[in-house]
Amino acid sequence: MKQASHSPDLTRLSRHIPRTPSIGSTTVTDEDHVHLSFGFAAPELFPLATLEQAAGEAIRTHGREALQYSGAPGPDDIVKWIEQRAHHNGLDVDSAHVLVTYGATQGLSLAAQLLLEPEDEVWTEAPTFFSALQAFRLSGAVIRAFPLEADGLNVELLEQALQEARATERPLPKLLYTMPTYHNPGGVTLSVAKRHRLIELAREYHFYVLEDDAYGELNFTGQPWPTLYSLAPERVIYLNTFSKIIAPGLRLGWMIAHPELIQRLRILMLGGSTGVFTQEIVAALLQNIDMNEHLERLRTHYRQQRDVMAAAIDRHLGDAVRYVLPEGGFFLWISFREVIDTTELQQRAFTYGVSIVDGRSFYPQRDVGHQLRLCFSYCNSEQIEKGIARLARAYTDYVAEQEAVQLNTLEYHNRV
Ligand SMILES: Cc1ncc(COP(=O)(O)O)c(C=O)c1O
Structure with missing residues (x-):
C-alpha cells in the first residue's frame, strides 16, 4: 500500500505568501553575542x-x-x-x-x-x-x-x-x-x-x-x-x-x-x-502611570543610547560610513562609502559576535547593498560599544579579503 506523504503540499499555498520570513527573531544563545539587529524596546524600561x-x-x-x-x-x-x-x-x-x-x-x-x-x-x-x-x-x-x-x-x-x-x-x-x-x-x-x-x-x-x-x-x-x-x-x-x-x-x-x-x-x-x-x-x-514622566524617561534613555552608538561609530568606523543622526526613534542607518555587500558583511559580523540587519531587507527589490540598520534601543552602552567594535573589525577584514580576491583575480588575468 502506498504510504500517505506527511509533507504538506506547498504548491497549494497562496502565491502571495512572501518567500522571506520576517526579521527580528534569532536563535543565538551565546550570551556574549550583541544584538544590534533587534528593533526591541529596552527591557529595563518596561514599567x-x-x-x-x-x-x-x-x-x-x-x-x-x-x-x-x-x-x-x-x-x-x-x-x-x-x-x-x-x-x-x-x-x-x-x-x-x-x-x-x-x-x-x-x-x-x-x-x-x-x-x-x-x-x-x-x-x-x-x-x-x-x-x-x-x-x-x-x-x-x-x-x-x-x-x-x-x-x-x-x-x-x-x-x-x-x-x-x-x-x-x-x-x-x-x-x-x-x-x-x-x-x-x-x-x-x-x-x-x-x-x-x-x-x-x-x-x-x-x-x-x-x-x-x-x-x-x-x-x-x-x-x-x-x-x-x-x-x-x-x-x-x-x-x-x-x-x-x-x-x-x-x-x-x-x-x-x-x-x-x-x-x-x-x-x-x-x-x-x-x-x-x-x-x-x-x-x-x-x-x-504618569505618561509624560514615563515618556521623558524613555526619551532620555534612548537619546543617550543613540549618542553612545554614534560616538562608537565615529570612533571605530570613522570615514568609512555616512549617517544622519536620528532625532528620535530606535535606529541608526549607515551607508558605507565603499561599494560593499552588507548581506555578506552581516554574515561575517555574525561570526564576530554581532547581529545587524543588511540594507537589502528594507528594499522591495532587495537591490541596494551598501547600507545597514543598527538599533540602539535594546542593548546597553557597553554592548553597543562592543558590538560596533566587532562590526568595524568584521568590515576591515571583509574589505581586506575583497581586495585580496581582486588582486588575485588581476594577477591571474595578467598571467593568462
Ligand atoms: C515603523 C514600525 N511600524 C510598526 C511596527 C510594529 O509595531 P507593533 O509592535 O505595534 O506591531 C514597528 C515595530 O518594529 C515599526 O518599526
Missing part, C-alpha cells in the same frame, strides 16, 4: 511594577468580563486615552475615529486589506519597514519605492512619478505608506514643507496615505512635528502602538482614520475586538 499592579487590578475588579469576548470597561477606557493623547498631539478625533488593533502591524495588514487588490499600486519609501513590505506583498499589490533623503521621502521624485503616470495613463498609487517621523530604518524625519507638499499631492492624485507613527513619541529634541493626519484627516490612515512606549509583548496598537473607514476596518477584524484582557490591564496601567 513592570505598575504592570503587575495593573494586571492584579484587572483580574480583581473586572476579571470575569475581561476574560470574555467583551463586556469589560478596559477597551472603552483605552479608546478614551487614545483620544486624549491624540488631542495632546494636535489631532482632532473622537472614539468613532479609533480602532484598537493587535499592534501597529495588524493596522498595516488591515489597511492593506481595506485598500489594495492584486495589481494595485502601493508606493513606499526606499528603504522602508520590512513588515509593511510583507503586508503589501501579501495583498498582491505592485510596490514602487522612492528614495529617502536626510529630510525624509524625496517628494520631488514622487511628484514627477505621479505626473508621468498621469501623462502616460499608467496606474497611479492607491496608497502611499510612509513613516514621516523617526523612520525605520532610515532614522530621518520628513520636513514640515515636505509634509504639506505630500498632502497636496495626495489630494491632487487621490491616493490614501498610510502614516506609521510608531516612534513619534520618542522625540529627542522636543521639536514637535505635525502628523500628516492632522493636515488631511480625510486622506490619511494613521497607525500607532503601545509597543515602543510601554512594551511590545502587549501586542496593542491603534489606527486613527475617518469614521467611514474605521467602520469598514472594524468589519475586517475577524474575531471581534482586540484582546479584552490585555486592554483591561493596559487601561489600569494608563490610569496609574
Whole structure:
C-alpha cells in the first residue's frame, strides 16, 4: 500500500505568501553575542511594577468580563486615552475615529486589506519597514519605492512619478505608506514643507496615505512635528502602538482614520475586538502611570543610547560610513562609502559576535547593498560599544579579503 506523504503540499499555498520570513527573531544563545539587529524596546524600561499592579487590578475588579469576548470597561477606557493623547498631539478625533488593533502591524495588514487588490499600486519609501513590505506583498499589490533623503521621502521624485503616470495613463498609487517621523530604518524625519507638499499631492492624485507613527513619541529634541493626519484627516490612515512606549509583548496598537473607514476596518477584524484582557490591564496601567514622566524617561534613555552608538561609530568606523543622526526613534542607518555587500558583511559580523540587519531587507527589490540598520534601543552602552567594535573589525577584514580576491583575480588575468 502506498504510504500517505506527511509533507504538506506547498504548491497549494497562496502565491502571495512572501518567500522571506520576517526579521527580528534569532536563535543565538551565546550570551556574549550583541544584538544590534533587534528593533526591541529596552527591557529595563518596561514599567513592570505598575504592570503587575495593573494586571492584579484587572483580574480583581473586572476579571470575569475581561476574560470574555467583551463586556469589560478596559477597551472603552483605552479608546478614551487614545483620544486624549491624540488631542495632546494636535489631532482632532473622537472614539468613532479609533480602532484598537493587535499592534501597529495588524493596522498595516488591515489597511492593506481595506485598500489594495492584486495589481494595485502601493508606493513606499526606499528603504522602508520590512513588515509593511510583507503586508503589501501579501495583498498582491505592485510596490514602487522612492528614495529617502536626510529630510525624509524625496517628494520631488514622487511628484514627477505621479505626473508621468498621469501623462502616460499608467496606474497611479492607491496608497502611499510612509513613516514621516523617526523612520525605520532610515532614522530621518520628513520636513514640515515636505509634509504639506505630500498632502497636496495626495489630494491632487487621490491616493490614501498610510502614516506609521510608531516612534513619534520618542522625540529627542522636543521639536514637535505635525502628523500628516492632522493636515488631511480625510486622506490619511494613521497607525500607532503601545509597543515602543510601554512594551511590545502587549501586542496593542491603534489606527486613527475617518469614521467611514474605521467602520469598514472594524468589519475586517475577524474575531471581534482586540484582546479584552490585555486592554483591561493596559487601561489600569494608563490610569496609574504618569505618561509624560514615563515618556521623558524613555526619551532620555534612548537619546543617550543613540549618542553612545554614534560616538562608537565615529570612533571605530570613522570615514568609512555616512549617517544622519536620528532625532528620535530606535535606529541608526549607515551607508558605507565603499561599494560593499552588507548581506555578506552581516554574515561575517555574525561570526564576530554581532547581529545587524543588511540594507537589502528594507528594499522591495532587495537591490541596494551598501547600507545597514543598527538599533540602539535594546542593548546597553557597553554592548553597543562592543558590538560596533566587532562590526568595524568584521568590515576591515571583509574589505581586506575583497581586495585580496581582486588582486588575485588581476594577477591571474595578467598571467593568462
Ligand atoms: C515603523 C514600525 N511600524 C510598526 C511596527 C510594529 O509595531 P507593533 O509592535 O505595534 O506591531 C514597528 C515595530 O518594529 C515599526 O518599526
